[in-house]
Amino acid sequence: MPFGHISAHPAPGAESTMTRFAAELERLGLAEFLASFPGDSVDCHQWACGAETLDGVLRDLVGLLLLGRPMRIDRLPDPVADAVPTLADHGIAVRQGAEVQLVDVSLLRAQGIWLFAEPPSPFTPRHYFGTDSINLARRAVYRPGARVLDLCAGPGFQGLVAAQRCGRATLVELLPDAATAARLNAAMNRLSDRVEVFAGDLYEPLPDQTTYDHVVANVPFLPTFSTREPADVRASGADGFDIGRRVLAGLPGRLAPGGTAHLTALLFHSDGKLLMEEELRDWACTAECGLTVTLTDRMPVDADSALVQTTMSHFQESAGHADPDTLHAEVTEMYARDGATGARLAFLRIDQGASGIRILDPAP
Numbered sequence: 001m002p003f004g005h006i007s008a009h010p011a012p013g014a015e016s017t018m019t020r021f022a023a024e025l026e027r028l029g030l031a032e033f034l035a036s037f038p039g040d041s042v043d044c045h046q047w048a049c050g051a052e053t054l055d056g057v058l059r060d061l062v063g064l065l066l067l068g069r070p071m072r073i074d075r076l077p078d079p080v081a082d083a084v085p086t087l088a089d090h091g092i093a094v095r096q097g098a099e100v101q102l103v104d105v106s107l108l109r110a111q112g113i114w115l116f117a118e119p120p121s122p123f124t125p126r127h128y129f130g131t132d133s134i135n136l137a138r139r140a141v142y143r144p145g146a147r148v149l150d151l152c153a154g155p156g157f158q159g160l161v162a163a164q165r166c167g168r169a170t171l172v173e174l175l176p177d178a179a180t181a182a183r184l185n186a187a188m189n190r191l192s193d194r195v196e197v198f199a200g201d202l203y204e205p206l207p208d209q210t211t212y213d214h215v216v217a218n219v220p221f222l223p224t225f226s227t228r229e230p231a232d233v234r235a236s237g238a239d240g241f242d243i244g245r246r247v248l249a250g251l252p253g254r255l256a257p258g259g260t261a262h263l264t265a266l267l268f269h270s271d272g273k274l275l276m277e278e279e280l281r282d283w284a285c286t287a288e289c290g291l292t293v294t295l296t297d298r299m300p301v302d303a304d305s306a307l308v309q310t311t312m313s314h315f316q317e318s319a320g321h322a323d324p325d326t327l328h329a330e331v332t333e334m335y336a337r338d339g340a341t342g343a344r345l346a347f348l349r350i351d352q353g354a355s356g357i358r359i360l361d362p363a364p
């Protein structure tokens with residue numbers, strides 16, 4: 001896989017095309033339309049209902065950009081039609097005759113950032129965005145003027161939020177396609193000058209010795225059958241924390257004095273006791289960092305649970321041929337193997353220079 005540095009500047013001309021595109025969408029009311037739904041929710045059903053109340057070009061744009069409908073290019077306002085070649089070059093849209101249609105993605109808007117990404121779905125996306133993305137961005141703390149590193153950047157949401165707040169951000173994403181989308185998203189938000197994007201593996205593409213005031217990483221956290229599954233960028237090992245573990249291992253060398261890091265994790269527990277508690281405590285002690293683990297959503301791991309179903313569909317998507325009953329039994333056994341009785345979606349906050357581990361479980 002070709003890794004390398006990508007400046008956040010799209011081809012000459014493309015950047016101004018994308019800023020005019022975003023400005024036109026705002027002028028026509030698309031940002032207002034999206035802001036009408038609770039929080040930063042991504043809900044295609046609500047968008048479709050909302051679209052029924054619209055008419056004219058805004059209704060067409062909701063169809064094209066949010067609902068994945070094809071649209072005649074000659075019916076689009078000029079700044080939107082002008083962006084079609086750039087969207088096609090970046091793998092975001094396809095032209096078919098006189099029509100254009102987005103490929104898998106929608107144009108989302110969260111925390112004031114325009115983002116081409118895939119709305120949450122049970123299928124594994126190329127350009128990830130989920131409720132965990134929003135919740136991590138809500139928790140991450142950024143000081144003005146700070147240097148920020150976004151590992152596992154996907155189409156760029158965390159890094160773009162950070163660049164908007166801090167001034168500069170460095171993004172690293174393994175999938176070249178997603179890194180390309182991050183570059184386009186930076187341009188659309190007028191952040192190209194404040195963002196650099198690397199296509200590569202975690203810390204590997206970064207210049208030696210460079211440290212950051214804040215590191216943010218919404219790591220993949222679904223457990224995978226590492227022995228049977230083909231090499232897969234989404235894999236995060238048998239306990240779902242392989243990528244998180246590698247992020248933690250590299251942090252001491254990359255976090256500036258007094259810096260902070262924010263990560264997501266899916267942590268398994270046995271009747272309330274986190275299976276990884278000792279490992280996390282040892283890491284915090286060795287790394288001379290304080291670690292705050294905030295537990296959120298509860299996820300059962302029994303045979304009928306959504307986690308077992310999601311893990312199964314993840315595996316079937318990549319390997320396709322497994323017998324569903326055998327797979328179901330294997331996945332259920334995998335979760336029970338270490339005595340897990342459930343899992344919690346967790347957010348880790350790391351404070352360089354502090355010490356100890358705290359576990360917060362504030363939700364009832």
Ligand SMILES: C[S@@+](CC[C@H](N)C(=O)[O-])C[C@H]1O[C@@H](n2cnc3c(N)ncnc32)[C@H](O)[C@@H]1O
Pocket residue numbers: 126128129130132133136151152153154155156157158172173174175178200201202218219220233234243
């Ligand atoms: C859960 S998504 C997060 C996307 C985005 N940061 C967000 O918060 O919405 C995880 C991303 O990590 C990427 N990834 C997986 N392994 C990686 C690695 N070793 N180095 C860099 N990125 C990786 C995946 O391709 C995916 O885009």
